[in-house]
Amino acid sequence: MKLLDERLWCLFKLRWQQTLTYWSVFFSFGLCIAFLGPTILDLRCQTHSTLQQITWVFFSQQFFLLLGSSLGGLFKKTLLCSLSALFSSTLIISLVFSIIPLCHNVILLSIAMAIAGLAMGVIDTIANLQLVKLYQKDSAVFLQVLHFFIGLGALVSPLVADPFLTEENCVQSTKGSSNSSSSDIGHLRSSMAHGAGMLFHNASRYPLHTEGISITRVSFAFWIMALINLPVPAAVLALIYHERLLPCSNDSQRLLDRDSTSTTAGSADDGHGSVFSCCHPDKLRGRPPTFFLIHILGGAILFITDGIIGSYAGFVYTYAVLPPLSMAHKTAGYLDSVFWASITAGRLAFIFLSYAYKANRLLIFSLMAVILMQCLLLLFYTSDVFLFIGTCVLGLCISSVFPSMLAFTEDMLNYKGCATTVLVTSASTGEMVLQLLVGSVIHSKGSYAFMLYGTVASCIGFCLLLLLLYTQYLHKKQTGVVSSPLRSSY
Missing domain, CATH: 1.20.1250.20 (MFS general substrate transporter like domains)
Known part of the structure; x- marks a missing residue:
């Protein structure tokens, strides 16, 4: 049995740039969905918040991811609209990674994660929609690859963060005492790996300092992930240029008119939204x-x-x-x-x-x-x-x-x-x-x-x-x- 049908390979060669771009945005999705759990205790120290307060950051991300998924189909009326939404969303993820080290208040951090969650939801819907639209009856194989890239991003993110995580209580009390051992910190970090293990349950069992000097190097992890993610919005922008949808392109207006006409003609049947x-x-x-x-x-x-x-x-x-x-x-x-x-x-x-x-x-x-x-x-x-x-x-x-x-x-x-x-x-x-x-x-x-x-x-x-x-x-x-x-x- 051939590893890949010759017809599918020909289809991929014709649409390789679009396909690789949609796959890459799902890498952004995976990168963003997996970083919060391993870094949450360092973010608690950065924001000087309690465990009960910091768990709201998980909820903020998940709720707005759901909202973004629900509304993501609104951006598929034209190819330019879809690609612009993908470009904005992937760029927002890099920007959120960059500004997280500057969020020294749990409310600001929750707002940043809400914005990231909204961008992730839009990516989730649009990338799936566009890949299905691109390949239709042949989309099954390409969708499997698309969702493989979520896992790839989810594996890379904790690996980047791990060298910068603090093994002990990263808020040093001004009184010079510590009420949590490194064993407790390790237990907490593993418990909160994906946000649910400690979400609103038994967080008070581990009293941690909120006042004192914050000692954490996790900022470097977020800046590295922001750089790792930057090629993704660049790839989306390159696809927009390739499709001649940028205003600077000579043929852009003609293609935009054609795209708008085809969308109007098909609107009676196409229910995506x-x-x-x-x-x-x-x-x-x-x-x-x-x-x-x-x-x-x-x-x-x-x-x-x-x-x-x-x-x-x-x-x-x-x-x-x-x-x-x-x-x-x-x-x-x-x-x-x-x-x-x-x-x-x-x-x-x-x-x-x-x-x-x-x-x-x-x-x-x-x-x-x-x-x-x-x-x-x-x-x-x-x-x-x-x-x-x-x-x-x-x-x-x-x-x-x-x-x-x-x-x-x-x-x-x-x-x-x-x-x-x-x-x-x-x-x-x-x-x-x-x-x-x-x-x-x-x-x-x-x-x-x-x-x-x-x-x-x-x-x-x-x-x-x-x-x-x-x-x-x-x-x-x-x-x-x-x-x-x-x-x-x-």
């Missing part, structure tokens, strides 16, 4: 019930699966250090890195699998494997070794669900619906809401509820997938194309 514009009565009139069901079920599946990813990443450390496992905090701290590394590796592997197998089969396989692994983790809940193995396999299995679901759902709706915006928004919502829910469950019911939640959620997700496949069959029947519900539409 914000979540709110997708609900406009004019766009919903005459649609069969299965049209709405496909959006609802696809969004619900990603709400659950991205929620599983977010909650597992945020709480696997907390689960490991609590009884009955009671791991050492340094050992448990590796679990989160193993999980994200396996997700990145899984997306790399699924690039080739998505070429060989259809998206619906990959979804069935992935969700069945997730259920099996969650059940085994629940069964062997006292085994340290199996927790590492299970974490790795779970990341591999769940890694491809989002890009496969996006390609599959858009294809079912013939690339005329609001599927991308709805799915991206649903995934962002699930990641934020289920982390809060799982945090409350662990806090009130104990650590065993963590694995039980994951098993139940994955079973619900698989049942929803089966219902989606049946809905696909009914939808094709209503629109005059009958095929097996297990057969891919491409």
